[in-house]
């Protein structure tokens with residue numbers, strides 16, 4: 001488990017002791033008294049500052065990790081909000097069920113998945129996490145305990161899904177799982193030579209549930225946007241699980257410098273691209289390496305060294321997706337600050353589950369950058385401008401620096417959302433993008 005009080009990117013740094021951490025263990029008790037403002041904390045798998053609350057209190061929810069009920073006939077699962085998604089899969093897959101929406105890590109909690117309304121590689125087919133939440137229980141700072149669902153307290157439900165932990169503490173949730181025939185995934189992989197080829201592949205494979213691409217963001221000229229594309233579906237039959245050793249290697253210590261630099265990136269990108277098949281190759285693989293390629297390397301965020309890293313994830317609407325993606329990749333290649341993980345996925349055209357849900361029709365591009373001071377900030381701001389001009393949005397779960405104007409442009413229902421924010425809850429992210437007070441609100445009634 002990450003130390004409560006850090007985010008996955010480890011930027012911005014928050015000094016030890018800057019936030020009071022209150023561990024929660026019992027879903028039936030009222031919120032503990034706290035000083036300043038409070039913010040729920042799941043497993044710290046958000047990259048930026050949406051899970052941080054310096055000068056305030058973190059309500060550390062990982063201790064709320066009990067299963068409450070599982071109906072094996074209908075696939076409805078009720079659990080506490082600190083339950084990890086990987087624990088749900090461990091329970092559900094042997095019984096023929098799966099989470100309908102899985103982010104790229106299984107180490108997020110249910111509460112964190114709701115608060116960011118996380119998406120997977122199958123947004124067009126399955127929507128986002130909130131689409132599968134049948135009910136949640138919310139504890140507010142005035143002592144109220146509210147059951148929220150699409151039918152009851154519906155607006156508070158829609159504010160809480162994607163609500164960044166600001167509407168109260170989710171203590172438990174009822175989720176609808178989907179049927180699978182086993183742990184296997186039938187996946188076809190191939191490399192593509194440029195960006196327009198990626199968009200052709202996405203269109204040609206629209207019947208596959210899962211679609212995702214890795215991009216070599218150091219490539220330029222005619223090779224701009226080249227990468228490796230995978231698409232596929234759940235498959236019947238047994239597949240061996242990766243061994244524990246394969247699953248749980250770890251970066252053992254703090255590294256004094258980032259191992260992610262121009263040289264290592266160039267070498268990795270060349271090798272990864274060259275190793276991918278030029279023609280489609282289909283394999284049946286276990287779901288873990290397909291969904292969570294990085295979970296096998298514990299604390300891989302340490303590879304970026306003590307200064308941490310920033311992620312930039314945007315969504316670009318269909319009308320501008322190809323041109324804007326090309327422009328962003330062009331700027332990154334020209335800056336020499338390549339991203340190790342550069343991922344493209346299509347999003348479907350669906351009604352968002354929450355008021356501040358990030359997924360919407362178009363293409364999402366996610367990029368990691370080691371923090372190198374002002375040069376990194378300048379590049380990310382330039383990328384923001386491309387996103388803004390294209391009519392896109394930035395994902396708060398990955399953000400540590402977007403300007404209030406970018407946030408407002410990304411989330412048109414922000415004004416409506418504000419009325420559901422618990423007055424005693426806040427975060428570093430929220431104060432930065434929405435100008436909310438940090439300390440004038442005082443603990444619970």
Ligand SMILES: Cc1cc2nc3c(=O)[nH]c(=O)nc-3n(C[C@H](O)[C@H](O)[C@H](O)COP(=O)(O)OP(=O)(O)OC[C@H]3O[C@@H](n4cnc5c(N)ncnc54)[C@H](O)[C@@H]3O)c2cc1C
Nearest residue numbers: 042043044045046103104109111112115118119164165170
């Ligand atoms: C390797 C990797 C891959 C990822 N891939 C994806 C992806 O494909 N798609 C995607 O959407 N995201 C992805 N993410 C981001 C991650 O899924 C989200 O940031 C998720 O919200 C993290 O959950 P957490 O439990 O760690 O929550 P935290 O990071 O601790 O908190 C996230 C937010 O949830 C709130 N919160 C936490 N618990 C509760 C609760 N009980 N009640 C109310 N609010 C709560 C917090 O206040 C905060 O605002 C990825 C992250 C990593 C590290």
